[in-house]
Amino acid sequence: xxxxxxxxxxxxxxxxxxxxxxxxxxxxxxxxxxxxxxxxxxxxxxxxxxxxxxxxxxxxxxxxxxxxxxxxxxx
Amino acid sequence: xxxxxxxxxxxxxxxxxxxxxxxxxxxxxxxxxxxxxxxxxxxxxxxxxxxxxxxxxxxxxxxxxxxxxxxxxxxxxxxxxxxxxxxxxxxxxxxxxxxxxxxxxxxxxxxxxxxxxxxxxxxxxxxxxxxxxxxxxxxxxxxxxxxxxxxxxxxxxxxxxxxxxxxxxxxxxxxxxxxxxxxxxxxxxxxxxxxxxxxxxxxxxxxxxxxxxxxxxxxxxxxxxxxxxxxxxxxxxxxxxxxxxxxxxxxxxxxxxxxxxxxxxxxxxxxxxxxxxxx
Numbered sequence: 001x002x003x004x005x006x007x008x009x010x011x012x013x014x015x016x017x018x019x020x021x022x023x024x025x026x027x028x029x030x031x032x033x034x035x036x037x038x039x040x041x042x043x044x045x046x047x048x049x050x051x052x053x054x055x056x057x058x059x060x061x062x063x064x065x066x067x068x069x070x071x072x073x074x075x
Numbered sequence: 076x077x078x079x080x081x082x083x084x085x086x087x088x089x090x091x092x093x094x095x096x097x098x099x100x101x102x103x104x105x106x107x108x109x110x111x112x113x114x115x116x117x118x119x120x121x122x123x124x125x126x127x128x129x130x131x132x133x134x135x136x137x138x139x140x141x142x143x144x145x146x147x148x149x150x151x152x153x154x155x156x157x158x159x160x161x162x163x164x165x166x167x168x169x170x171x172x173x174x175x176x177x178x179x180x181x182x183x184x185x186x187x188x189x190x191x192x193x194x195x196x197x198x199x200x201x202x203x204x205x206x207x208x209x210x211x212x213x214x215x216x217x218x219x220x221x222x223x224x225x226x227x228x229x230x231x232x233x234x235x236x237x238x239x240x241x242x243x244x245x246x247x248x249x250x251x252x253x254x255x256x257x258x259x260x261x262x263x264x265x266x267x268x269x270x271x272x273x274x275x276x277x278x279x280x281x282x283x284x285x286x287x288x289x290x291x292x293x294x295x296x297x298x299x300x301x302x303x304x305x306x307x308x309x310x311x312x313x314x315x316x317x318x319x320x321x322x323x324x325x326x327x328x329x330x331x332x333x334x335x336x337x338x339x340x341x342x343x344x345x346x347x348x349x350x351x352x353x354x
Contacts, residue, residue: 059274059314063266066273073092 015072022068029061088287089191090280094207095198111189112204115179123175149174152317156324166323169221174316177214180204181275181308185301206275208268215268218319219260226326235326263322267315274311278304 037054040047094108126142134140149171154163183189184203193200204210227235240253282300289296 055310056314056317059270059310063270063273066277067269069277070273 011075014075018071018075019068022071023065026061026065026068029064030058033058033061088280088283090283091199091202092276092280094202094209097195097198097200106207106209107195107199107202108204108207108210111183111201112180112210114201115183115204116176118183119172119175119179123172145174146171149316153320156317156320157327158324166225170316170320173214173218173319174312177205177271177312177315178309180210181312182305184275184279185304185308203275203279205271206279208272211268211272212264214271214315215264218267218315219264219322222319222323222326223260225323229327238326263318267318271311271315274307278307 033054037047037050040050094106096104096106097110098105123142126139129136130139130143146167150163150167153167153170154160157163157166180203184206189199189201189203191199205214223235229235230238239256240249242249244250278300282297282304285300286293286297
């Protein structure tokens with residue numbers, strides 16, 4: 001079953017699968033946060049002062065995406 | 076100088092994830108990120124001490140105002156988290172110096188001399204201190220150690236440990252939740268360190284990849300990502316300091332415990348006082 005990857009290392013396949021599946025979650029999370037922020041600002045334009053806190057929460061979610069990217073160099 | 080021209084013929088992007096040891100000093104290995112942090116610390120100390128000596132009550136020169144703007148920003152952040160202006164002014168020096176240290180180490184990592192341009196025995200002489208996992212672990216351990224020390228000094232060591240264990244000690248859930256809370260303090264150190272390290276190191280990797288893709292026009296192809304990295308450096312330093320201040324405020328403000336699911340009185344059944352209407 002592994003003969004199709006005999007000329008290359010299987011770790012390349014593992015890296016590709018890990019990046020592909022791993023980036024779905026954080027991307028959806030950031031999109032949800034952005035959409036809720038836009039909805040809140042649309043209802044109440046004074047809510048744009050919370051942009052700083054939005055960026056902070058986005059950075060906490062981006063940590064998961066960066067962990068996936070950094071695992072490439074470990075495998 | 077010739078090294079940077081030789082890089083034009085490299086086979087792939089030159090990426091460094093770890094820092095390289097430069098020399099040994101009485102048995103202690105000095106890496107290039109340690110050397111960079113010493114240079115940055117000297118620059119920060121000279122800058123902040125100079126501004127502190129030159130600042131006057133009436134606003135004067137240009138550069139002092141920028142340092143004052145950043146200091147006011149951090150003190151307002153500490154005050155909004157702790158709720159008390161006097162306590163904020165007491166804890167402000169630690170957080171302001173932490174913020175300046177992280178920001179300067181991040182930003183100076185984007186300067187032209189830091190990286191492959193200056194080499195020492197074909198190893199890069201300087202590397203950003205926060206682009207090294209050892210460096211950010213050091214900053215995170217010191218930050219959380221300061222938080223624990225302040226919390227223990229504010230309310231006594233035993234009271235601080237009792238703050239993790241809510242409720243009666245005969246309840247095994249109290250022990251379980253208490254140990255999970257203590258464990259989460261350790262994961263906070265790792266999450267702070269990893270967040271800062273990954274953001275800065277991956278930014279460097281992205282700049283290296285895009286500088287490699289544009290062989291001669293590397294300054295043009297890497298420019299948008301350098302601007303993104305400047306924004307990321309400032310944002311990550313702010314996030315680090317803000318999370319540390321939040322952990323401190325959670326650890327100090329335990330005397331007014333929130334009534335939540337772990338509060339024992341909320342779990343007791345309330346006697347129903349409604350009356351049923353007959354028929």
